Amino acid sequence: MAELRPSGAPGPAAPPAPGPTAPPAFASLFPPGLHAIYGECRRLYPDQPNPLQVTAIVKYWLGGPDPLDYVSMYRNMGSPSANIPEHWHYISFGLSDLYGDSRVHEFTGTDGPSGFGFELTFRLKRETGESAPPTWPAELMQGLARYVFQSENTFCSGDHVSWHSPLDNSESRIQHMLLTEDPQMQPVQTPFGVVTFLQIVGVCTEELHAAQQWNGQGILELLRTVPVAGGPWLITDMRRGETIFEIDPHLQQERVDKGIETDGSNLSGVSAKCAWDDLSQPPEDDEDSRSICIGTQPRRLSGKDTEQIRETLRRGLEINSKPVLPPINPQRQNGLTHDRAPSRKDSLESDSSTAIIPHELIRTRQLESVHLKFNQESGALIPLCLRGRLLHGRHFTYKSITGDMAITFVSTGVEGAFATEEHPYAAHGPWLQHQESQGPSTQEDGAICNLRVSTVDTPCFLEELERQESCSSSRGS
Numbered sequence: 001m002a003e004l005r006p007s008g009a010p011g012p013a014a015p016p017a018p019g020p021t022a023p024p025a026f027a028s029l030f031p032p033g034l035h036a037i038y039g040e041c042r043r044l045y046p047d048q049p050n051p052l053q054v055t056a057i058v059k060y061w062l063g064g065p066d067p068l069d070y071v072s073m074y075r076n077m078g079s080p081s082a083n084i085p086e087h088w089h090y091i092s093f094g095l096s097d098l099y100g101d102s103r104v105h106e107f108t109g110t111d112g113p114s115g116f117g118f119e120l121t122f123r124l125k126r127e128t129g130e131s132a133p134p135t136w137p138a139e140l141m142q143g144l145a146r147y148v149f150q151s152e153n154t155f156c157s158g159d160h161v162s163w164h165s166p167l168d169n170s171e172s173r174i175q176h177m178l179l180t181e182d183p184q185m186q187p188v189q190t191p192f193g194v195v196t197f198l199q200i201v202g203v204c205t206e207e208l209h210a211a212q213q214w215n216g217q218g219i220l221e222l223l224r225t226v227p228v229a230g231g232p233w234l235i236t237d238m239r240r241g242e243t244i245f246e247i248d249p250h251l252q253q254e255r256v257d258k259g260i261e262t263d264g265s266n267l268s269g270v271s272a273k274c275a276w277d278d279l280s281q282p283p284e285d286d287e288d289s290r291s292i293c294i295g296t297q298p299r300r301l302s303g304k305d306t307e308q309i310r311e312t313l314r315r316g317l318e319i320n321s322k323p324v325l326p327p328i329n330p331q332r333q334n335g336l337t338h339d340r341a342p343s344r345k346d347s348l349e350s351d352s353s354t355a356i357i358p359h360e361l362i363r364t365r366q367l368e369s370v371h372l373k374f375n376q377e378s379g380a381l382i383p384l385c386l387r388g389r390l391l392h393g394r395h396f397t398y399k400s401i402t403g404d405m406a407i408t409f410v411s412t413g414v415e416g417a418f419a420t421e422e423h424p425y426a427a428h429g430p431w432l433q434h435q436e437s438q439g440p441s442t443q444e445d446g447a448i449c450n451l452r453v454s455t456v457d458t459p460c461f462l463e464e465l466e467r468q469e470s471c472s473s474s475r476g477s
Contacts, residue, residue: 003055004135033098033114034069036190041091044184045074054138060094060149061103067145068094071138076123078235083227087235088133090122091185092141095148097192107192114193116154120144121182122200125237136168141200151401153271155179155198158216160208162377167202172238174202178211180220183233202236206243210252213384214259215266219244222251265388269397272378274407276432279369279452325395325408325416325433364418367425369450370432372407374398379455385409390436405430425450 042049054071058064070093078084097105097115105115122137144161148154155161159179166172178201185197201220203211211219222244223230228237229244245252374382378398385396390411397408410417410433419426419433426433434451 003057004052031098032100032191033096033195034093036188037091037093037096037098037119037195040185040188041072041074044089045076048074052133054135065146066142067149068092068138068142069098070094071141073133073135073138075126075133078233083231084233085231085235086126087233088124088126088137090120090124090133090137090141091197092120092145095119095145096190096195100192105192110189110191110193112193114190114195116148117194118155118196118198120155120200121185121197123233123235125235125239127239134168137200140167144200151271153399153401157181157198158220158266160203160211160216162208164377166238167236168238170238173204173241173243174236174238175205176203176208177201178203178208178216178220178223180217180234199234200236201230201234202238204240204243206245210245210256212267212381213265213388214256214263217266218255218259222255260388264392264394265384267384268389268395269399269408270378270381271401272398273375273402273456274378274398274400275373275405276407277371277373278365278367278427279371279450280367325397325410325414365427366423367427367432369452370425370434371452371454372432374453374455376455379453382453386436403430406432408433410435 041051045051052073054073056064056066056069058066059069060067072091072093074089074091076087076089078086094104095116096113096119097107100107120141122141124134124137126133144155157180161177161179163176166175167177168174179198180201182197182199187197188195201223203219203223207219207223220234223234224232226244226247228240228242229247230236245256386409389396390409393411393413395408395410395414395417397406399406408417408431410419412421412435417433417435418428419435421435424435426435
């Protein structure tokens with residue numbers, strides 16, 4: 001549950017929003033991480049010291065269902081001369097460390113990321129005669145935050161979220177999201193680390209598919225060039241009835257299709273509902289099993305095995321000269337790299353990654369026959385995996401949203417792979433790799449005969465959010 005009120009209204013949920021020059025006595029009582037973000041908000045909106053806020057009545061760290069303590073809503077006047085319409089600007093508080101006392105996030109130092117290292121923003125076009133901001137974007141942001149907290153998979157600029165439903169529960173074509181840097185919010189140095197601001201951009205299904213087949217940044221740049229589809233500040237208009245490809249048909253052939261052919265896809269992996277079974281032989285016992293069956297009770301690794309696997313996957317050497325496999329649980333590092341803060345679990349939608357150093361205690365097994373299982377949307381990305389990734393000498397990973405399991409398709413020449421042409425199926429703990437040779441002969445490879453793929457007709461991201469919300473509601477009650 002949440003309530004709507006001015007941020008300066010009295011009550012236990014949130015104190016007044018102070019400016020950068022708040023008195024020291026008041027600032028000492030005010031959560032320092034929250035104070036630092038409010039300072040950036042006051043820089044942008046000095047005339048709106050007490051914006052409306054959607055506030056979690058029961059905080060997440062007290063058992064409530066909403067990870068974001070607050071979502072502030074500002075009125076941005078835009079810039080008509082620059083094709084930037086008036087809009088509502090939403091800013092979250094809670095994905096970063098607001099308190100510094102480990103009630104939500106582990107403190108890792110002032111030089112690294114604060115909490116997950118980012119907060120979410122959203123820009124919604126203001127409708128004529130609208131005197132107050134709609135509150136549905138705050139619940140949308142809470143849903144994304146629940147996913148981040150539950151899975152520890154963070155977001156980065158260029159990432160996409162396939163939502164499969166109008167963002168405002170209307171009949172709108174805007175049913176998915178891309179993420180990019182907020183055009184106005186600057187990174188903030190807080191006492192608990194650095195916070196960046198990622199803006200949610202609503203997109204149509206056709207635009208999401210183009211981002212998957214090519215890359216999110218490319219589609220975001222196209223949206224910036226079409227004023228009614230976002231414009232320079234990528235403002236979401238829920239009443240937009242046409243895709244950018246319907247507005248300008250040349251964009252598909254001249255930009256997207258050419259980009260796919262030349263660049264391939266930079267989508268190196270997705271969070272998914274996925275599983276794999278070794279069909280070569282039945283598992284000796286539950287503790288040796290490294291597969292999960294959808295629809296049945298998952299078999300779990302022992303605590304010792306899990307720790308060994310996680311320790312192995314944290315280790316790595318940074319290699320940039322050749323394609324390398326991403327770590328499934330990458331090591332947290334201090335400082336900013338590639339203009340973004342490292343996170344507890346890195347986004348898979350990035351080609352920058354680290355090679356894995358196998359641990360002597362984790363046995364790599366060669367498999368003869370494998371059954372792969374995906375939810376329907378993830379299975380539909382297999383052609384992208386083959387055409388946009390493997391044929392360009394790259395890799396593609398499905399990372400389970402429900403555990404440590406992962407499935408990686410690799411092409412020859414990718415460093416860090418333990419699958420080989422001689423043994424195309426290999427497992428390293430819960431991580432399965434399948435190596436494909438590049439070229440047309442792939443389809444005639446004998447290994448294909450030993451590969452079985454099946455899908456389950458369920459949306460991935462939205463279904464998992466509903467499951468997490470149900471768990472959170474049970475916990476909060």
